[in-house]
Amino acid sequence: MNALVLAAAVLAAPAVTHGSGGVTTIVQADAAAPLVHVDYVVRAGLDRQLLTQNGIAALTAESLLRSPVNGVPLQDAVAAAGGSISFVVDPSDVRFEIEALPEDASRVFGLVHTAFSAPVFDPATVKAARDKLITRIAENQQVALQVGIDMLNSTLASSANAGLPQYGIPASLIQLGPGDVHAFFSTYYVQGGSFVSAVGRVDALSGGALDDLAGMLPAGSTQPVAVNLPKLEGTSRHLVAERNITSPWLIAQYPAPAITSKDFGPMLVLSAFMQRTLSDMVEMPGVISPTFASNAIGAVYQFQGAEPNLVLYVNGGIGDPQRSFLTALSIASILSSTKLEGSIDDFKTMAEGDFLTNASSLESRAWLAVLYEENGGEADYVTRTMDAISQTTAADLQRVARSYLGNPTIALVLPREDS
């Protein structure tokens, strides 16, 4: 056990309770935090949508945020009470992120409870939600990396609906009305499989507040809607899109292991190594400050969700994109084909540091605990990750590189000719 693992061991593990309705409650008390943060995760994500309902998961979540409480949309009422509420739609669930000042926590969570217990999906509320989503979609379309990752995710998903874009598309959203939202909410907003993950000043919540949240939806459980489409036949693994951007982006996606896999630790080490190597490759030698170039190339291990993957990306604005990209791909190829000599301890230390320094915000602590609890039934994300990295050997690294880094799917996001 190295020094970092030792340090992690003294952190208190999250406290996990499994409720009778299938709700899992996770608590990480932090008396020094300035806020109380709760992730409320409901099994009402993309894989509960029919293909003809593209966007209904997001439309329902956004409508909930706008559902009036005492005549004021929930999110405005929460803001005026000293908190915030937002959501993320994932392939299998929708995650509401709720925060409050400690002294306002009871009020804020009371508002959330009221709205979720009896939401109002009238035409005006749903229209406002739809308008907001259409704006968000337009914003996302300007982010080339997001466009590329969305395209790649759609090809990776084993169920076609789980690969749909987070917010849907405008053409399908305009077909969806209050009746659809009400039906989706009634069917999928149930307790079974949900999580309440609280971090920070949990002591500020009134007794039973988390239980109230856990029980605010009806009992029941749901299953994903299986939508299996025949795979497209063909040899090309290239996807191309054009957007109003100034420089091309090249993005490669490789399948990657899940948190529960024995390959999880080695892939974390591999991705940390690739991230550092790619940054070093494009930066001027020795430059200390983060620059445009350091944000223009990188590797991201997306270990959440049913289809974990590793993404390499290059923004062509840093020069010859093809050269940078081929170099990035060649790093993956070399790792999988060349015997690694020497110690990998430095890579492991980097991977540990990368993980730990990204696990300090309330938001990431709440979400990581859920992710690890649902993948392996153990929410102690710090200890599990440090153990996984610590046990990684050079042979593991090479095996994982060989197993996963062979045949990427590549997305090219190009500037439109007139942009």
Add this chain to the structure above:
Amino acid sequence: MRAGPLTAAALAVLLAPLAASAAAMSSSGSLPHGGVYTMTEDPTVPSAAVDLWFRAPSDGYDGSSQGISRFAATAAAATTLSGGRSLVALIRSVGGSLAIDVYPDMVGVSADVPASAARRVVAAMSSAYFAPAITDDGLKIARTDLAVLSAQQRYYADDLVHNALFAQLFTSGPAHVAAIPDDLGPIKSITLEAANAFAKRAFRSANATFTLAGNVDPALLDAVTEGSPGAPDQPVVSPVAADPQSKTIDAAVPGQGVAWTGPPISDERAATAMDFVADYLFREGTGVITKTIDPTSDNYLDGQFITLRNPGVMLVSIGGSGSSAIEAQVVSAVEGMRKPLDPAAFAAAREAFLYHLASDSQTPDEQAANLGWYAVEGNPSYAPSSGDSAYWKAARSLDPDYVASVVKKYLTHPVEVHLITETTKDTAS
């Protein structure tokens, strides 16, 4: 948020206090060999922020070396220490990150590292700065670093607008010139001797505040082995223009901005009222003016009150094809704030403001930067990160009439700058 590195970092520091928390463990005191520290402990997080903050003029002690503070701070971080590695190499090797932030009157060196590496980083940071011995290699890296930053800065409208507005508001001193020069001439002429001389004076322990946050404890400071007792430098002063003028400037990118001088940091309630106004009007996503900007357009706005010793500055930078209309809207909205807000709207806005303050400073790196900024600006007890901070008392005491009176007192005569490019000129003619 659409902001260049300088303004983004400043915003994080300025709008980032912590809610008072009875259980947050805060402490402060003297370093073993001169200088002071302040820290906030949170044993439940796995990382630590280790910062060093110094009071130092960005253009040198005689005002003739624009950029020298950034140059020397970077060179010190890049110079190989007795352990065989530079500070930056050590931090990267443990999976952490290093940031150097330079303002007209101060330098901040910030490390975000896993908690188990904090002791080694404290030792290396104190060695690199309290006993600087910058080498040719360190100097070379600093030159490259500044060349890259300088080139980038030419294309960041926010930074250009910020620098241009400060040049109009202050007649001389470091606030009058950019902390990173556009022209690399001054940097090229800095010798190894000059860099070391500046570093030895500016970065001496007596002039330093170590700020630590996250999974840290006072025992870490035993790792500080360098330094010597003494007094810190006096605040760095930049004279304020009596009648600042608006200006149009040639630049590589278009943009515009507007600024007002505001209350000093010592007027805690008034400075907090300015933060409230900036939050209410300009905060990303929730600001009254920000919300009117179509997020799918090329228009953007970044507004903040910069808390400084004297005076503070309310600064708004604007860009995009509709920037002139947005600027008119900004000025009009600020004028509108001279009238007290409706009590119910004010109460909701103040509650939202308090939440934003806490939300923006929940991670160790944000907390350490917050502590450092307020210490160097001369009012550490106003640092919002302190458990019983004066900041929070001031924020909770705000009322509509008082905020309106502060707006009336300070936000009356805005200074404007416009960046115009060759293309803009061609279109205009």
